[in-house]
Amino acid sequence: MAKDMTLLWGSGSAPCWRVQIMLEEKKLQGYDQKLLSFEKMEHKSQEVLDINPRGQLPSFKHGNIIVNESYGVCFYLESQFKNQGTKLIPDDTDQQALMYQRMFEGLTFYDKVLTVIYYEYFVPKGERHDSAVKRNKEALETELKLWEGYLQKLGAGSYLAGPSFTLADVVVFPTVGILFRFGLSAQRYPKLGEYYGLVKERPSVKASWPPHWVEDPKGDEDTLKDL
Structure with a gap:
């Protein structure tokens, strides 16, 4: 499952960190990831633009599915893996x-x-x-x-x-x-x-x-x- 995932991210970015915490909580370690530099403008590279035309991080792909907004990634992962890892939407x-x-x-x-x-x-x-x-x-x-x-x-x-x-x-x-x-x-x-x-x-x-x-x-x- 996680092997089909790709995350392009930047250190210290709250949106990126949200996605990383989410992946850890859902026990989805082992995904393909790449740390990029904001200072070097690597978030505007073609590698990022191919996934995220806004040229922003995080850029997230699961198989052929692309979700780039951090809240969207978190909802997506909870929905797809709700029975795995930490249950993050309470029943109450x-x-x-x-x-x-x-x-x-x-x-x-x-x-x-x-x-x-x-x-x-x-x-x-x-x-x-x-x-x-x-x-x-x-x-x-x-x-x-x-x-x-x-x-x-x-x-x-x-x-x-x-x-x-x-x-x-x-x-x-x-x-x-x-x-x-x-x-x-x-x-x-x-x-x-x-x-x-x-x-x-x-x-x-x-x-x-x-x-x-x-x-x-x-x-x-x-x-x-x-x-």
Whole structure:
């Protein structure tokens, strides 16, 4: 099964990491994979474009089936391999509804994180505006307080949709991982810190930890330290 799968991916990309965690959770190791460099623009190579005409990563193929959007890949794999590995859509109606809610809120969460980091790293200093920096960070701070509250309500040791690890955790945890990589304070956001500490110990997350993070564990700890 996994031998018929191909994944083209980039290190530190939340969408790529979602797919990698998903493959691990569904016990689909042994797939064909290739790590590409964003810095070298390898995601715009013909190899990628042949699978993903948008020139984006991840690019995923299973036999003759192509699914490139990370949420789509996760849904596809859960549907095709629902009786294999971890069951990631709970049967309980309340938990299932909460899972879907948190999954799609996760897109907004990721967007707000990316906006702050993108402005810091890719907008030239001469083109930055203090008002934009302030506005972006305030939007992210509001978002962080929402997620802190969600976890507070669920109680200690909970995942995003309740007591079980679900698709919501597969797709949202990489965003949380990026936050702490870039210096988010676990003292200021203790529930997010607890959640990060819980999920990062899962075998699927350890197995897919971004390789350049392994090489440089410290990361960019100043970017979000003031949030």
